[in-house]
Amino acid sequence: MNKNVLVTGGAGYIGSHACKALREAGFVPVTFDNCSTGWAEAVKFGPLERGDLLDRARLDEVFAQYQPIAVMHFAALSQVGESMQEPGRYWRDNVTGALNLAEAAVAAGCLDFVFSSTCATYGDQDNVVLDENSQQLPINAYGASKRAIEDILSDFEAAYGLRSVIFRYFNVAGADPDAEVGEFHQPETHLIPLMLDAIDGKRDALTIFGTDYDTPDGTCIRDYVHVCDLVDAHVLGLKWLKDGKDSRVFNLGTGDGFSVRQVISHSHAVTNRDVPYVEGARRAGDCTKLVSGSTRAVAELGWEPKRSNLQAMIKDAWRWHQKTEAHYKA
Numbered sequence: 240m241n242k243n244v245l246v247t248g249g250a251g252y253i254g255s256h257a258c259k260a261l262r263e264a265g266f267v268p269v270t271f272d273n274c275s276t277g278w279a280e281a282v283k284f285g286p287l288e289r290g291d292l293l294d295r296a297r298l299d300e301v302f303a304q305y306q307p308i309a310v311m312h313f314a315a316l317s318q319v320g321e322s323m324q325e326p327g328r329y330w331r332d333n334v335t336g337a338l339n340l341a342e343a344a345v346a347a348g349c350l351d352f353v354f355s356s357t358c359a360t361y362g363d364q365d366n367v368v369l370d371e372n373s374q375q376l377p378i379n380a381y382g383a384s385k386r387a388i389e390d391i392l393s394d395f396e397a398a399y400g401l402r403s404v405i406f407r408y409f410n411v412a413g414a415d416p417d418a419e420v421g422e423f424h425q426p427e428t429h430l431i432p433l434m435l436d437a438i439d440g441k442r443d444a445l446t447i448f449g450t451d452y453d454t455p456d457g458t459c460i461r462d463y464v465h466v467c468d469l470v471d472a473h474v475l476g477l478k479w480l481k482d483g484k485d486s487r488v489f490n491l492g493t494g495d496g497f498s499v500r501q502v503i504s505h506s507h508a509v510t511n512r513d514v515p516y517v518e519g520a521r522r523a524g525d526c527t528k529l530v531s532g533s534t535r536a537v538a539e540l541g542w543e544p545k546r547s548n549l550q551a552m553i554k555d556a557w558r559w560h561q562k563t564e565a566h567y568k569a
C-alpha cells in the first residue's frame with residue numbers, strides 16, 4: 240500500500256525532523272521544498288522534489304507522481320520580525336502558497352492535511368495560558384498569515400471535504416538526539432541557536448530584545464517544546480486523520496514558560512560556558528508571554544512529550560550545534 244506523505248518544507252528544521260519520524264513510523268516522506276531556507280543535505284529520509292508552492296503546475300506534477308495519502312505542510316516564512324518589515328512576502332508565500340497546495344491536494348483527491356500553525360495566531364493576551372479556544376488576535380504578519388491559512392482549511396473542508404489537523408506550536412527548540420538533523424537557519428534569528436553561537440564565539444554577544452516587559456525579570460516569556468516531541472505529535476495527527484477522526488486543532492507546548500534570562504541561565508548550566516549578552520530594545524511584533532495549555536493533545540492524541548524540558552532541549556541543540564558545519568554548507 241502507498242505510504243507516501245508529501246512533506247512541504249522537509250528540508251527545513253522542523254520538516255526534516257518530521258521526515259525522520261515519519262520514516263520511523265513506516266511512512267515514506269516525500270519532501271517538496273524550494274530549498275530557499277532549507278537544506279538539500281537535510282533531506283535524508285525520503286526523496287526530495289524541488290519546487291515552489293507558488294508553482295501550481297509543479298505541485299500537480301508531484302501529486303501525480305507520488306499520489307500521497309496525506310500532506311504535512313511546514314514550508315513557510317517564519318520570522319516574526321521580518322514579517323513586520325516585509326508583510327507582502329508573508330501573505331504571498333505563506334497564504335498563496337498554502338492556497339495552491341490545498342487546491343492541488345483537493346484536485347489530486349488527497350484529503351488529509353496536517354498543518355503547522357503557530358501560537359503567534361493568538362497574539363498578546365494579558366499573560367493568560369492559551370488553550371485552543373482562546374481568541375486568535377495576531378499582532379504580527381506572520382501570525383496573521385497562519386491564521387488565514389487556518390481559515391482556508393476550514394472553508395476547504397466545508398466545500399471539498401479536505402480534513403485537517405492543525406498544530407499551533409509554541410517555541411520549537413532542540414535537535415535530533417542522534418544529530419542527523421538539527422536547526423540551521425541562514426540568517427539565524429532564534430534565541431537558542433543564536434545564544435549557542437555567542438557562547439562559542441561564532442557571533443557577537445546575544446542581544447536581549449527588551450527588558451521592560453511586564454514579566455518578573457522584564458524579558459519575554461515563551462513555552463519551549465522539543466522538536467522531536469513536536470514531530471511525534473504530527474505522526475499522531477496523521478494517524479488521527481487516517482483513522483477517520485474529525486478535523487481538530489491542537490496546541491503543542493508544555494505549559495511552562497521561561498523568560499529570555501532564564502533560557503540564558505539554563506544555557507550556562509548546560510554548556511558550562513558564559514553567555515555573552517547585551518540588553519537591547521524590544522523587537523517589533525513580539526508578545527510579552529506565550530504559554531500553551533496542551534492538555535488536549537495529551538488527552539485526545541495520546542501525545543507524550545519526552546524531551547521537552549529546557550535542559551534537554553539546550554543539550555540536544557548544543558550537540559547539534561557543535562556538528563552543524565560538518566552537515567550543511569553555509
Ligand code: UDP
Pocket residue numbers: 319410428429430431433445446447448449459460461499522525
Ligand atoms: N530573542 C532575543 N534575542 C534574540 C532572539 C530572540 O531576546 O536575538 C527573544 C525574543 O524576543 C523572544 C524569544 O527570544 O522573546 C524567542 O524568540 P525566537 O525568535 O527564538 O522565537 P519566536 O518567539 O519569535 O517564535
